[in-house]
Amino acid sequence: MTKLKKNLRALPLAALCLLVLGGAAALAQRQFKSATLARPEVKVMLSGAVLRDQEKLPLEKVEKVNPGEILDWTITSENGGNAPAVAYKTVGQIPKGTTFVAGSATADGSTTVVYSIDNGQTYSVQPTIDEQQPDGSVKKVAAPVSMYTQVRYEWADPLAADGKFSAAYKVRVK
Numbered sequence: 001m002t003k004l005k006k007n008l009r010a011l012p013l014a015a016l017c018l019l020v021l022g023g024a025a026a027l028a029q030r031q032f033k034s035a036t037l038a039r040p041e042v043k044v045m046l047s048g049a050v051l052r053d054q055e056k057l058p059l060e061k062v063e064k065v066n067p068g069e070i071l072d073w074t075i076t077s078e079n080g081g082n083a084p085a086v087a088y089k090t091v092g093q094i095p096k097g098t099t100f101v102a103g104s105a106t107a108d109g110s111t112t113v114v115y116s117i118d119n120g121q122t123y124s125v126q127p128t129i130d131e132q133q134p135d136g137s138v139k140k141v142a143a144p145v146s147m148y149t150q151v152r153y154e155w156a157d158p159l160a161a162d163g164k165f166s167a168a169y170k171v172r173v174k
Contacts, residue, residue, distance in 0.1 A: 041081035042159060044090060047074045051170075065173050071098065074168045077159060084158035090167060091120065091152045097174050100148040104170035110156040111167070117147040 048059040051070040065071065075090050094100050105113045114123035127143040153167040 038083040039081050040079050040083050040085035040159065040161070042085050042088070043078050043080060045076045045078075046092075047076070048072065049074075067173050069173045070101065071095075071171050071173065072168065073171070074166060075153070077165045077167075079159045079161055079163050082161050084160050084163070086158045087154075088159040088165070089152055089154045090165075091150050092167065092169055093150055094148050094171055098171035099174060100145045100151065101170040101172055102145045105151050105153075105167070106169070107153045107155075107167035108165050112154045112156070114152050114154065115148050116150040116152070117143050119149050120152075123150075123152050 049056040049072045050059060050062050050065050051072060052062075056072060059065075059071070073092055075092050077088070077090055079085050100115075107113065112125070114125055115127050116123050117127045117129070127147070128140040129143045129147070130138045131141045133139050151169050153165075155165060159165055
């Protein structure tokens with residue numbers, strides 16, 4: 001009988017422990033569920049315009065672009081999700097038949113602009129190539145912009161939920 005009394009006295013303590021643990025588990029599950037539902041959803045849009053006669057004409061309204069004309073590309077990234085996109089990056093292609101216009105890359109916010117000369121395998125603020133010297137040695141020199149294949153924008157700040165980043169660059173038609 002004394003054993004039964006001891007077990008009955010321990011019952012409220014066990015029930016209290018189960019209640020506390022159950023509440024903590026429910027809270028953890030709710031926080032985990034909300035954490036898994038919070039995510040960025042970035043939509044990226046590319047628009048282009050040709051600079052002709054001191055005007056910007058949308059590419060969809062231009063039948064033909066001519067050698068020497070400048071194409072102005074704009075990349076717009078909008079985060080429609082409910083969490084920020086951290087370490088956000090976006091890439092613009094340098095179309096074949098065009099050459100990047102040096103110094104034309106611009107972007108919103110705190111951005112680092114890097115370039116690729118190998119179709120996106122590597123990026124650098126200043127891509128370099130090996131150049132044979134008259135004495136036979138090889139020297140690293142700045143790659144000409146005509147070799148650029150991509151421009152990448154790397155934002156230091158997260159792309160906030162309901163936020164927007166814009167980046168732009170120009171290319172010249174060969």
